[in-house]
Amino acid sequence: MSNCVQNSGSNSFDTAKGLIQTVRELNLEIETSEFFSLLGPSGCGKTTTIRCIAGLENPDGGDIVLGDKLVFSRTQNRIVPVYQRNIGMVFQSYAI
Ligand SMILES: Nc1ncnc2c1ncn2[C@@H]1O[C@H](COP(=O)(O)OP(=O)(O)O)[C@@H](O)[C@H]1O
Ligand SMILES: [Mg+2]
Numbered sequence: 001m002s003n004c005v006q007n008s009g010s011n012s013f014d015t016a017k018g019l020i021q022t023v024r025e026l027n028l029e030i031e032t033s034e035f036f037s038l039l040g041p042s043g044c045g046k047t048t049t050i051r052c053i054a055g056l057e058n059p060d061g062g063d064i065v066l067g068d069k070l071v072f073s074r075t076q077n078r079i080v081p082v083y084q085r086n087i088g089m090v091f092q093s094y095a096i
Pocket of ligand 2: 046047048092
């Protein structure tokens with residue numbers, strides 16, 4: 001993976017039961033070639049975080065940088081689509 005940074009990113013889902021905040025002010029930096037594992041109990045926001053990095057989910061705020069490319073920023077109104085992020089993802093549940 002190329003260098004990846006997510007700065008103070010937050011994500012929430014608007015549901016019938018109200019607004020559910022899934023990721024709150026996450027700061028994460030993964031170095032080039034680093035093997036990084038995201039561990040935590042079920043429902044803590046691992047998949048949502050990965051989906052935000054891949055571009056399948058748009059956080060409420062914060063910046064996401066992949067390598068030297070700013071791929072997401074609310075303040076700069078920038079959302080690079082998933083197919084332009086040059087990122088691979090293996091899904092937990094296949095959708096084939
Ligand atoms: N599309 C969605 N709509 C509403 N709530 C969601 C959605 N996706 C995930 N959630 C909720 O967000 C929380 C984090 O989910 P998730 O990122 O899948 O956790 P993990 O991968 O760590 O098990 C859970 O409470 C889950 O129910
Ligand atoms: Mg998951």
